[in-house]
Amino acid sequence: MTEPASTPAPTTTSIGVEARVDGDVGRILLDRPKALNALTTAMVERLEEVLTTWAEEPLRAIVIESSSDRAFSAGGDIRQVRENTLAGDLDASRHFFATEYRVNHLLGTSRVPVVALVDGACMGGGMGLSVHGDFCVVGSRLAMAMPETTIGFFPDVGATHVLPRLEGEVGTYLGLTGARLAAADAVAVGLATHHVPSDGLGALADRIVADGRPVAEVIAEAAVDPGPSELATHRDEIDRLFSAPSVDVLLEALRSDRSSWGRETLGVLEGVSRQSLEITLDLLRRGAGLSLRECLDLELRATEQVVQSPDFIEGVRAVLVDKDRSPTWGRSQYRGLTADGEIRWT
Numbered sequence: 006m007t008e009p010a011s012t013p014a015p016t017t018t019s020i021g022v023e024a025r026v027d028g029d030v031g032r033i034l035l036d037r038p039k040a041l042n043a044l045t046t047a048m049v050e051r052l053e054e055v056l057t058t059w060a061e062e063p064l065r066a067i068v069i070e071s072s073s074d075r076a077f078s079a080g081g082d083i084r085q086v087r088e089n090t091l092a093g094d095l096d097a098s099r100h101f102f103a104t105e106y107r108v109n110h111l112l113g114t115s116r117v118p119v120v121a122l123v124d125g126a127c128m129g130g131g132m133g134l135s136v137h138g139d140f141c142v143v144g145s146r147l148a149m150a151m152p153e154t155t156i157g158f159f160p161d162v163g164a165t166h167v168l169p170r171l172e173g174e175v176g177t178y179l180g181l182t183g184a185r186l187a188a189a190d191a192v193a194v195g196l197a198t199h200h201v202p203s204d205g206l207g208a209l210a211d212r213i214v215a216d217g218r219p220v221a222e223v224i225a226e227a228a229v230d231p232g233p234s235e236l237a238t239h240r241d242e243i244d245r246l247f248s249a250p251s252v253d254v255l256l257e258a259l260r261s262d263r264s265s266w267g268r269e270t271l272g273v274l275e276g277v278s279r280q281s282l283e284i285t286l287d288l289l290r291r292g293a294g295l296s297l298r299e300c301l302d303l304e305l306r307a308t309e310q311v312v313q314s315p316d317f318i319e320g321v322r323a324v325l326v327d328k329d330r331s332p333t334w335g336r337s338q339y340r341g342l343t344a345d346g347e348i349r350w351t
Contacts, residue, residue, distance in 0.1 A: 022051040030214045031059045031067040031117070035134075038072055041079035044130045046097070049105045052134075056111040066220045068120045068210050069134055074146070074203070077123040078131030081105060083156065087321040090312050102161070102308045105130060106301040109163045113137035113297045118220045120213065122206045123197070128152060133162025136196055137297070140224055143188045143231075144203035149196065152183030154281040157320030157332070158311060159304075165292030166300035171195055173240060174247035180285050181247070181255075182273050186236065193234035199224050200231035239266055246270075252282045278316045280337035287342050303346045310348045314338065 021037030033055065035042040059067060071077045081101070089098040112119050112134065119138025127135055127149040135141045143149070151160040151168070160168060160180045168176030175194045178184065191197035201209055201224075209227050216223045246262065249255035259271040274282065288307065292300045311317055315335050323332035340349040 020051055021045065021048045022055070024051070024055040026059075026062070026064070027214045029063065029065040031055075031062070031064050032210065032214075033067065033069045034072055035070070035078055036072040038075070040082075041076035041126055042071055042073060042131070043079050044081045044105065045085070046082075046101045046104065049101065049108050052108045053104055053111065056108065056115070059117070060111070060115070064117045066118045066120055066213055067115065067138075068122065068213055069138075070122045070206075070210055071124070074125060076126035076131070077121070078128070078134060079126045080129030080131055081162075083129075083158070083321055084325050086312055087318060087326070090318065095309065095313070098312055099305075099309060102305055105133065105162065106305055109133045109137055110298060110301055113163065120220060120224070122201075122210055123147060123149070124203050124206055129160075130162050132164065132196075136167050137163055140199065140220065141191075141197045142199045142201050142206065142209065142224060142228070143191050143197040144201060144206050145188055146203050147186070147188045147191060147197075149186040149191050150183050151180055152185075154181060154277040154285055155183050155320065156324050157278040157281050157314065157316030157318070157334070159281055159285045159288055159307065161304045161308065163297055163301055163304070165288045165304055166295065166297045167196075169289050169293035173244040175236075175240070175243055177247040177286070177289055178243045180289050181282055182270060183277070184236070184273075187231075187234075189231035189234040190236040192231050193237045199228035201227050202229065242266060252279065252286055255286075278320055278332070278334050278337075280314065280316050280334070280339050281320075283337055283339045284311065284348070291342060291346070306346050307348060310350075 023034040023036050025032055086098045120140040121135035121138055122142050123135045124144030125146050129151060132151060151164050153160050164180060168180045171194050188200045192200055205227060213220055213223050246258050249258055256274060259267050319332050323329055338350045340351055343349060
């Protein structure tokens, strides 16, 4: 076997990404634990650099891990995006999202199997690092979600490609409600490929390096049944209700639903940004017919406009800045997508 070319040296923890080649396996460690590995511009730039370099090397696998037992990644540094908007520095936000989305595309098109070892919080941008590769192995402490409608945003990082391809209307439900998935739920809906108990994830990374067998065999040997999925018990209701052609129709159907689950779901949707619900639903429906690259391009066009909207500024304030979790949403200004994916506003 050809010896790997020289590889990027481990980064400092101030950047939050360490990368090295261990044998014939590329290993990436997300290492910003105090911020739950929230992705900064420097982090996504480093990830792009590493993945681009490794694309030319004879690796057997790429493994992405976290140094924190609390989180794989809590998402992108959305507070900084809000600050950019308030400061009028939209170019900084566009650079962040464009770089992050190139990383998502590199993971989704890698010729080398990508293995994400995911435990604890995996939200937003964290899902962009975990669900595009070949293997998403989740631990017992998993809390996975795309909660963007709660902050006046929309599921991005390629979610508009991934979520519509889940069975039935599960992806629509997850994108609109931001519901959190435990390990059994993530495996059941297809966002995770395997479950390994939390205390075994680190050993699995070492085993992948040491074991010369195909990565799929090593992972399958370590995986265990995650148990029953709570979400799976509501699949009939999800598929029936979330096939609605519009947010208005969906909310009316939920108001007519007499089950406790229906009332709870209605409460969730009535508490998030109506504008975000409308944008998300249209992007998910559009993404069902697009490639990953096309979905990421569509998302990038949408981010440039949505991060300037009052609902985004207010949502991030309420959830991530002041943390009072009491946003005051405005009336939706969204009026649909044009044929080339631009947002139409009132």
